Amino acid sequence: MKLQILKGDTVVVRRGKEKGKRGTVKAVFPGTWQATVEGVNVVKRHTKSRAQQSNMGGASRTGGIVEKEAPLPISALQYVCEACNAPTRLRHGETKEHRRARICARCGEPARESAKGA
Numbered sequence: 001m002k003l004q005i006l007k008g009d010t011v012v013v014r015r016g017k018e019k020g021k022r023g024t025v026k027a028v029f030p031g032t033w034q035a036t037v038e039g040v041n042v043v044k045r046h047t048k049s050r051a052q053q054s055n056m057g058g059a060s061r062t063g064g065i066v067e068k069e070a071p072l073p074i075s076a077l078q079y080v081c082e083a084c085n086a087p088t089r090l091r092h093g094e095t096k097e098h099r100r101a102r103i104c105a106r107c108g109e110p111a112r113e114s115a116k117g118a
Helices: none
Strands: 010-013 022-029 034-037 042-047 064-069 077-079 090-094 100-104
Touching: 010 034
Parallel strands: none
Antiparallel strands: 010 022, 010 077, 022 034, 042 064, 090 100
8 A cells, every 4th residue: 555644744733742732754664554753652762972983984973862853654754735724635636727735625726745755
């Protein structure tokens, strides 16, 4: 099945501890049906510093506490239409230019195209 939510879409979280928060999708992982959303589900990772190795040419990494977004299941996200600014379902259909597109089920406006299609 094809994913409804694409990178760059605005979404709202439907369930969980982050319920009701809105954000932009940063990355989509189709293999695990998950996506990372900017500013949502932020977790802290404790990293150990690593010294630079001269023979391997690797860069050094500083240690500390790093905050980053953890992936959320796509089923917990809902698309937010840019035209009507409301959470809605997406339908597939043809636009006035006879092109196949994702269409807002609430207002009928075409959704933003994917970066791959442009």
